[in-house]
Amino acid sequence: MDIPQELRKLGLKATLPRLRILQLFQESKSKHMNADDVYRLLHDEGIDMGLATVYRVLMQFADAGILIRRHFESVASVFELNEGGHHDHLICTNCGKMEEFLDAEIEQRQEAVARERNFVLHEHSLSLYGFCGDCADTLKPGVGKRFRRN
Ligand SMILES: [Zn+2]
Ligand SMILES: [Zn+2]
Structure with a gap:
């Protein structure tokens, strides 16, 4: 991806x-x-951009389709690069770790469910x-809830 060119296309x-x-x-x-x-990583490098500005830039990238904005329960909106393909997510409600997966069988079943209902x-x-x-x-079941982010 030619980032400077992408940005110019967006008028940014x-x-x-x-x-x-x-x-x-x-x-x-x-x-x-x-x-x-993102704010913290920039800050570590001595780039002094306010949190609100970071958020605004991320939203601009999301609006432009460069980033995808994801909404998960109990965590703040996360962003990832839009790499074109589809994937689903596993989310740890204790530490916030996220993993991606793609399961052909699940994908097919979802398509079938929708089709059966005329969607x-x-x-x-x-x-x-x-x-x-x-x-x-390290946790007993139920303990994780208390440590949820947000
Ligand atoms: Zn975890
Ligand atoms: Zn993802």
Whole structure:
């Protein structure tokens, strides 16, 4: 992706912080980040952009289709690069870890369910909530709820 060109197409100046935000999504271990995560990474690099501005830039990228904005229960809106393909998510309600998956059988079943009810699907999102392996090891069932983010 030619980021400066993408930004110009959007009528956005290719300012250093804007470029850096997109690079962070390309480089970061965690593909899914909220405004706070991005704000902190910028801050660590000495880029002084306010949280509200970070959020506004992320929303501009989402409106432009460069990023996808995801809504999950109990966590702030997260953003990820729009790489074209579809995937679903697993979310740890204790530590906020997110994993992606794509299961052909589930996809087909959803299509079939919709068809049986005379729906034509144009999109869906499937989010599975629970504890990741690390958290399940250290927590007893029920304890995680108390540590939910937000
Ligand atoms: Zn976890
Ligand atoms: Zn994802």
